Amino acid sequence: MSTKLEGNGLWESSRMMLPEHKGSIIQKDQEQKRRERIELDEQELNYINDTLIQSLRHSKPVSIKMYHSFEELVIIGVVERLDRQIGRFKVDGEWFILGDIERVTID
Known part of the structure; x- marks a missing residue:
């Protein structure tokens, strides 16, 4: 049989990305770059x-x-x-x- 069905081969062999996945990845990247407001004394x-x-x-x-x-x-x-x-x-x-x-x- 093909190695696509072993391990994570099916996902890794797929070259297609759904718009929902792409949007989620972009949103996570933006959230990581978010700055926190500092408190001033x-x-x-x-x-x-x-x-x-x-x-x-x-x-x-x-x-x-x-x-x-x-x-x-x-x-x-x-x-x-x-x-x-x-x-x-x-x-x-x-x-x-x-x-x-x-x-x-x-x-």
Whole structure:
């Protein structure tokens, strides 16, 4: 008889992949690449706040590392507006969420 029926030969000899299997494999790969949101302590939050205010008042460029679930996102520019009530800030004409900030450094 053929060796296809021994062990895992039938599955290995098959060159066809169902769309459900392909979708499942892609989804598992994406889940493994997912980043976790980091928890910031009070001292780090104060530093972020002070740095954003310094950029706003003195037009100093800053690098802001933002949370994104699948990639590393860094915003570089000068803070134009800071809206604490809504929890957002503006850099280069775009609004971003304050709660997504992971780290801020002055350039």
